[in-house]
Amino acid sequence: MQYNLLNAQPTFFQKLRNFDYVLLICILLLGLISALSMYSTDGGEILFHSKSHISKFLIFFIMMIFMSFFNIKFWHYFAYLFYIVVLFFLVWASLYGVKASGSQRWINLYFINLQPSELMKIAIIICLAKYYHRVQQNKVNSFQVMFVALVILILPIMLVITQPDLGTSILIALSGLVVIWLAGINIKYFVYSFIALLISLPFAIAFLQPYQKLRVLTFLNPDRDPLGAGYQIIQSKIAVGSGGLTGKGFLKGTQSYLEFLPEKHTDFIFTLFAEEHGFLGSLGLLLIYIIIIYRILRIGAISRSYFAKLFCYGYGSALFFYVTVNMSMVLGLLPIVGSPLPIMSYGGSSMLATMIGFAIVMSAKINHKQLIA
Amino acid sequence: MQGENFGVKKIQTINRRMFIIGAAKFVVFTAIIARLFSLQITENKKYLTLSDKNRLREWRLAPIRGEFLDYFENVIAGNLKVYQLHVIPEEVEDFKYLMVRLKEILSISNDNFKKIIKQKNRQKPWETIIISKNLTWEQFSKVNYYLHDLVGAKPVLSVSRNYPFNESYTHVLGYVSEASEKDILNNKTIKDTHVPGLKVGKTGLEKTFEDELIGTNGIQRYEVNAYGKRISQLDYTNGLSGETIQLTTDTEIQKVCNELLKGMAGSISVMDIYTGEIVAMQSSPSFNPNLFLFGINQDDWQLIRNNPLKPLVNKTLSGLYSPGSTFKPMVALSALENKIIDENFKVNCTGKIEMYGQTYHCWKKKGHGIVDLKSAMKQSCDTYFYEIARKLGVDRLKETSTKFGLGEKVLNETFNNEKKGLIPDTKWKKNNLGKGWVIGETLITGIGQGYTQTTPLQLCLMTAQLANGGFKIYPKIIVEKNGKTTEEIKLLMDENSKNLNIASELLGLLNKEKYECLFKNSKNIKLVREAMFASTNEVRGTSYSSRIDDPKYQFAGKTGTSQVKRITKADRELDLKTLDIPYNERDHALYIAFGPYKNPRYALSIVIEHGGSGSSTAAPIAKKLFKLIIDRHEIREQTRKKKITKV
Numbered sequence A: 001m002q003y004n005l006l007n008a009q010p011t012f013f014q015k016l017r018n019f020d021y022v023l024l025i026c027i028l029l030l031g032l033i034s035a036l037s038m039y040s041t042d043g044g045e046i047l048f049h050s051k052s053h054i055s056k057f058l059i060f061f062i063m064m065i066f067m068s069f070f071n072i073k074f075w076h077y078f079a080y081l082f083y084i085v086v087l088f089f090l091v092w093a094s095l096y097g098v099k100a101s102g103s104q105r106w107i108n109l110y111f112i113n114l115q116p117s118e119l120m121k122i123a124i125i126i127c128l129a130k131y132y133h134r135v136q137q138n139k140v141n142s143f144q145v146m147f148v149a150l151v152i153l154i155l156p157i158m159l160v161i162t163q164p165d166l167g168t169s170i171l172i173a174l175s176g177l178v179v180i181w182l183a184g185i186n187i188k189y190f191v192y193s194f195i196a197l198l199i200s201l202p203f204a205i206a207f208l209q210p211y212q213k214l215r216v217l218t219f220l221n222p223d224r225d226p227l228g229a230g231y232q233i234i235q236s237k238i239a240v241g242s243g244g245l246t247g248k249g250f251l252k253g254t255q256s257y258l259e260f261l262p263e264k265h266t267d268f269i270f271t272l273f274a275e276e277h278g279f280l281g282s283l284g285l286l287l288i289y290i291i292i293i294y295r296i297l298r299i300g301a302i303s304r305s306y307f308a309k310l311f312c313y314g315y316g317s318a319l320f321f322y323v324t325v326n327m328s329m330v331l332g333l334l335p336i337v338g339s340p341l342p343i344m345s346y347g348g349s350s351m352l353a354t355m356i357g358f359a360i361v362m363s364a365k366i367n368h369k370q371l372i373a
Numbered sequence B: 001m002q003g004e005n006f007g008v009k010k011i012q013t014i015n016r017r018m019f020i021i022g023a024a025k026f027v028v029f030t031a032i033i034a035r036l037f038s039l040q041i042t043e044n045k046k047y048l049t050l051s052d053k054n055r056l057r058e059w060r061l062a063p064i065r066g067e068f069l070d071y072f073e074n075v076i077a078g079n080l081k082v083y084q085l086h087v088i089p090e091e092v093e094d095f096k097y098l099m100v101r102l103k104e105i106l107s108i109s110n111d112n113f114k115k116i117i118k119q120k121n122r123q124k125p126w127e128t129i130i131i132s133k134n135l136t137w138e139q140f141s142k143v144n145y146y147l148h149d150l151v152g153a154k155p156v157l158s159v160s161r162n163y164p165f166n167e168s169y170t171h172v173l174g175y176v177s178e179a180s181e182k183d184i185l186n187n188k189t190i191k192d193t194h195v196p197g198l199k200v201g202k203t204g205l206e207k208t209f210e211d212e213l214i215g216t217n218g219i220q221r222y223e224v225n226a227y228g229k230r231i232s233q234l235d236y237t238n239g240l241s242g243e244t245i246q247l248t249t250d251t252e253i254q255k256v257c258n259e260l261l262k263g264m265a266g267s268i269s270v271m272d273i274y275t276g277e278i279v280a281m282q283s284s285p286s287f288n289p290n291l292f293l294f295g296i297n298q299d300d301w302q303l304i305r306n307n308p309l310k311p312l313v314n315k316t317l318s319g320l321y322s323p324g325s326t327f328k329p330m331v332a333l334s335a336l337e338n339k340i341i342d343e344n345f346k347v348n349c350t351g352k353i354e355m356y357g358q359t360y361h362c363w364k365k366k367g368h369g370i371v372d373l374k375s376a377m378k379q380s381c382d383t384y385f386y387e388i389a390r391k392l393g394v395d396r397l398k399e400t401s402t403k404f405g406l407g408e409k410v411l412n413e414t415f416n417n418e419k420k421g422l423i424p425d426t427k428w429k430k431n432n433l434g435k436g437w438v439i440g441e442t443l444i445t446g447i448g449q450g451y452t453q454t455t456p457l458q459l460c461l462m463t464a465q466l467a468n469g470g471f472k473i474y475p476k477i478i479v480e481k482n483g484k485t486t487e488e489i490k491l492l493m494d495e496n497s498k499n500l501n502i503a504s505e506l507l508g509l510l511n512k513e514k515y516e517c518l519f520k521n522s523k524n525i526k527l528v529r530e531a532m533f534a535s536t537n538e539v540r541g542t543s544y545s546s547r548i549d550d551p552k553y554q555f556a557g558k559t560g561t562s563q564v565k566r567i568t569k570a571d572r573e574l575d576l577k578t579l580d581i582p583y584n585e586r587d588h589a590l591y592i593a594f595g596p597y598k599n600p601r602y603a604l605s606i607v608i609e610h611g612g613s614g615s616s617t618a619a620p621i622a623k624k625l626f627k628l629i630i631d632r633h634e635i636r637e638q639t640r641k642k643k644i645t646k647v
Helices: A001-005 A011-019 A021-041 A048-068 A072-096 A116-134 A143-161 A166-183 A187-207 A210-220 A232-242 A270-302 A306-330 A348-366 B003-044 B044-055 B097-107 B110-120 B137-145 B166-171 B181-186 B188-195 B204-208 B252-258 B296-307 B324-337 B373-378 B381-394 B394-404 B426-433 B439-446 B456-467 B488-512 B524-536 B567-572 B612-630 B632-644
Strands: A098-100 A102-108 B058-061 B075-087 B129-135 B153-162 B175-177 B199-201 B217-225 B231-236 B266-273 B278-284 B346-350 B352-357 B358-361 B369-371 B557-560 B588-595 B601-610
Touching: A011 A348, A021 A048, A021 A348, A021 B181, A048 A348, A072 A102, A072 A116, A072 A348, A102 A116, A102 B181, A116 A143, A116 A166, A116 A270, A116 A306, A116 A348, A166 A306, A166 B003, A210 B252, A210 B488, A232 A270, A232 B003, A232 B204, A232 B231, A270 A306, A270 A348, A270 B278, A306 B003, A348 B097, B003 B075, B044 B058, B058 B352, B075 B097, B075 B137, B075 B166, B097 B110, B097 B129, B097 B137, B110 B129, B110 B278, B110 B394, B129 B153, B129 B296, B137 B153, B166 B204, B166 B252, B166 B278, B199 B204, B252 B278, B252 B612, B266 B456, B266 B612, B324 B373, B324 B381, B324 B394, B324 B456, B324 B524, B324 B557, B324 B588, B324 B612, B346 B381, B352 B381, B352 B439, B358 B381, B358 B439, B358 B456, B373 B381, B373 B524, B381 B394, B381 B439, B394 B426, B456 B524, B456 B588, B524 B557, B524 B588, B557 B612, B588 B612
Parallel strands: none
Antiparallel strands: A098 A102, B058 B217, B075 B129, B075 B153, B175 B199, B217 B231, B266 B278, B266 B601, B346 B369, B352 B358, B557 B588, B588 B601
């Protein structure tokens, strides 16, 4: 009926033609760079980290291609369910999760240790996109609508912050807020809540864990404890700074292979890259991220359905947050909060979440003419 | 319709807001690029330096210590190759097994074994453990033989101090041992050069010339990881070894001195009377300085420390003795110079004189009868010297004695343990004891007893300056680069003495540093020397039995016997033989001499603690030594000529 008229199903080859190949190539390029960086962190050998990272990238990349063929309506249809399942995982994690280095973030799925908070980064966007898809413009600022949106946002944040995982909860909050803002919520609420946040900040600090307080203090002055809390920032800055224009060369990052650099597989992978490939290499990497984000936003712009548009805008902005928060952190512009660099950092859950995001974006591209009732 | 309107509005809102966010993203990305630029381009140098500071570490290597040579360029303190055994626990597969094997092969004691295990647990696994600092050749070859079974053990060749002449130079050179906290704190050079296990001078010249001997560190640069483990060696700089220091001593004579003093507490000093070079300087008992190199063991240390003959004291410089009769040449000279007496002045010795109710005895109970200067010196008549000391007064005696080097350090700052001794006068007593001088003290000072205290080296210098005709010389133990020949020195002395009569005071001032005359009339010196000749070479001389008749070796001397305890009336009546007196109460035996008499070149002083009497104990040693000293003269002069033409 109408459905068929508005939503003429493209054939498999049409779908294939409609893929965003620039985006795809950029993702593959990022995968290649990440594989090489991981190889470098293993000291120029293919060891555990590089093996695991490369295989995860390949599996999730193929999964992404496969999921891209799903109609965008599929994602719209299952958006709430996806959110609820991830929320359930979060509750599960805080009850029966695997503990590691002082926090309880993982659930053991036997074949993989899943970090649901990473999945929540994508689930919050998809859930809020569906939610606002329905809401009419004049109702966006009504109390009822705002309240539901806030509940959707605050529930996972509370669960993640108590794990404790400040970095991920901030990224979830930022992703959710940007969707709410894009949906058209009155700017005054942002101003109000910003003022409220400033006022409550001293109280909030009182609730921070000691190690989180230390991180803030360390950020403000890394030299106050150069061998302890400030060590990561100082060593990271030394590594990046010593890279110079063209870097020390592939596999020649002394800060990294002499083990001065902490967590070089995960949060500090950009530091290693910047040390080995210098300013030009870092610009190149940044450019790849910028192209990816730009392509995602462009897909949002051409999408006819509000859900797809909001999701693409939201996810593009979220990626921007992931990248800039991670880079600012390793460059000493922000305090150290655990936040991986998408695709580059080691970690299956983050990779999985990022790839799901790409799959939805790709699906939006393929079905950009599709409307959702 | 309305719904669609809202829909359009909704799309407009989202696109507008996206645009705002896009602009914000642009700003943030620009900020990150700017930050990257500032870190990597602007501050690149700073961070590159910091990164190098992280990864590069320098290891200082132990410097090679400078050597000591004797006058004939024999090494008297050198560096010996030693074999050590190192183990780096990280490179060992089975540390326990290795240690058990090594314990068997090297027969390590249980204590040492425990120490090594303790050290292993304390340090990082890649840090070296020195299992043995000094393997014997036998142990070394044994380890090499079993090496296939000792994975991780490394036989290493290293250098260590070595004193080839063992006891013969102990007090002159001192010894080295591992630097203590205090050594590092007190000496900046040690602090700057210090590496674990560095050995530094503890006493003697080794300590005095530490800064010259120590050398500079070799430097190894390594790349290290964050835990300080060495990854690879980047470069290596050789250190400079320390300066070689040459002494004026003759090892042959030094060795014989050591032999002659065996079993006795005492010292021998031998000096060139023109150049002031110390030819030999030995203190006894001595000990083997090589014992200290790898840490002396408790038993050996207790043996040295508790030896009643005090081997740790350098008696040539730090031993203080009443000069006894060896002081008499000074008393005679002073009396002559001050025209109190002339050579014909006579005293009748009855064995004692009385003064203010006190009796002062001559050593010969029956007395010497009528004696003049020569016979009084010859027979060491105390009464004669009581008499002239009384006439002279202690203040004038001090003036002459000080001129000849008594009561002053001989080698200035060369040894930190040299003592000044004491030549008393009235002022000294008033200032230090708060009492007035009494005449009786002048009398006993006249025979070298009382407050007078001298070191053997001072007595040697005094004798040398009498022997060379009364000219000031400058004693030294380190060879000077631009030293003067003996002829030059003699010429300067001659000039000084000629000028003495013309405008003595003016020229005396000009030549103050150049072999200044210590006399007013050279005839007085000659008289004293003749009297000393008589004492050794004429019948009834106190050291007549130790004389050498051959003019080539013939020497003149003066014995001395200094009391360590006041002789009571009872003692005097008993008149005990030396051997019947407890060791610590026996008199010190002294002897000073110079020779050959016709054309003197060397002076010596011998002190034997609690030796009984100078003529019976000290003088015979001089007889044994003098022949060697003169025999070595020719070769010494040839070496000197070579040295001077070399410069």
